[in-house]
Amino acid sequence: MPRRILVTGATGTVGGATMRLLKPDADAGRIELLGAARSAESAERLTRHGFSPVTFDFDAPSTMRPALEGVDAVFLLTGYSVDMLVHSKRLLDAAKAEGVGHIVHLGALAADDTPFAHFAWHQLVERATEAMGFSWTHLRPNFFMDTVWNGFVQRPDRIVHFVGGRRVSWISSDDMAAVAAESLRNPAPHAGKTYPLAVEALTFAEVAAILSEVTERPVEYRPRPASDLFPIMQKMGAEPLYAASLAEGVAATERGEMPLADAVFDTVEKVTGRPGIGWREFALKRKAELAS
Numbered sequence: 001m002p003r004r005i006l007v008t009g010a011t012g013t014v015g016g017a018t019m020r021l022l023k024p025d026a027d028a029g030r031i032e033l034l035g036a037a038r039s040a041e042s043a044e045r046l047t048r049h050g051f052s053p054v055t056f057d058f059d060a061p062s063t064m065r066p067a068l069e070g071v072d073a074v075f076l077l078t079g080y081s082v083d084m085l086v087h088s089k090r091l092l093d094a095a096k097a098e099g100v101g102h103i104v105h106l107g108a109l110a111a112d113d114t115p116f117a118h119f120a121w122h123q124l125v126e127r128a129t130e131a132m133g134f135s136w137t138h139l140r141p142n143f144f145m146d147t148v149w150n151g152f153v154q155r156p157d158r159i160v161h162f163v164g165g166r167r168v169s170w171i172s173s174d175d176m177a178a179v180a181a182e183s184l185r186n187p188a189p190h191a192g193k194t195y196p197l198a199v200e201a202l203t204f205a206e207v208a209a210i211l212s213e214v215t216e217r218p219v220e221y222r223p224r225p226a227s228d229l230f231p232i233m234q235k236m237g238a239e240p241l242y243a244a245s246l247a248e249g250v251a252a253t254e255r256g257e258m259p260l261a262d263a264v265f266d267t268v269e270k271v272t273g274r275p276g277i278g279w280r281e282f283a284l285k286r287k288a289e290l291a292s
């Protein structure tokens with residue numbers, strides 16, 4: 001019987017990249033791959049890309065046990081909201097009841113004694129996963145290249161951020177997905193491991209210079225004060241508790257008071273056998289999106 005893997009957040013940035021990486025294994029019958037879909041539109045999107053969707057909604061706990069039936073390993077990925085706590089608890093309870101063996105959790109990079117809420121919440125999910133007796137792999141990524149890229153695609157002459165001239169460390173969804181996919185396919189060597197994920201440390205001005213070089217047009221970094229972030233996120237409709245924590249973390253980074261803000265690690269190379277993807281390679285791979 002092939003191992004059955006459920007990817008939550010399968011229509012999102014990291015979950016979507018993980019689905020794409022695991023697809024050849026599913027097509028070859030080495031694994032059975034299920035992508036969580038909370039709506040008919042999400043299910044349709046997954047089907048269109050050749051994936052098998054399963055109905056799964058963190059806000060509808062009754063969907064969880066059926067989706068987890070017979071599942072061996074889960075990629076647990078939650079959104080940018082304090083709901084991540086109750087969503088994770090519900091998934092872990094349902095997974096326990098269905099006999100799931102291994103949980104790969106997408107958290108965030110921070111010191112173990114971090115005072116910032118959203119990092120602390122991720123660490124509480126890690127502790128709960130361990131205490132419930134699952135086999136586990138904790139992923140702790142730092143800044144996503146994809147988040148900046150998605151904004152850049154909308155306005156390809158600038159990038160805007162709130163950490164001033166601080167150097168921060170970066171990871172792409174492709175690298176997160178590669179480490180997640182390895183840990184889901186073959187959990188044994190990755191069980192009990194916490195994987196910090198950040199391959200390159202650059203200031204936003206340095207990122208803008210790379211984008212300028214790769215796209216062959218001027219790209220400017222427009223720094224804004226960290227105090228602007230919360231009101232902007234409020235205007236965009238972000239969930240306030242998560243947004244407030246994110247804004248505090250960004251302000252601490254701007255002041256140079258965030259431990260590990262610019263830390264880099266060889267996790268990707270150790271787990272996948274190939275070097276991690278830096279900003280230049282990432283931008284070259286995505287450049288075609290600008291033309292479209």
Ligand SMILES: NC(=O)c1ccc[n+]([C@@H]2O[C@H](COP(=O)([O-])OP(=O)(O)OC[C@H]3O[C@@H](n4cnc5c(N)ncnc54)[C@H](OP(=O)(O)O)[C@@H]3O)[C@@H](O)[C@H]2O)c1
Binds near residue numbers: 038078109144147
């Ligand atoms: N951005 C960063 O720099 C950064 C850094 C470190 C860690 N992180 C962590 O990364 C995580 C987010 O990852 P991401 O950017 O890949 O997420 P994302 O692109 O925003 O995708 C979110 C996914 O969750 C699904 N979802 C939302 N609500 C749901 C519900 N009620 N039930 C089931 N599925 C639901 C969405 O499905 P639909 O398509 O149906 O909406 C989508 O597939 C967060 O935990 C964050 O803390 C981010």
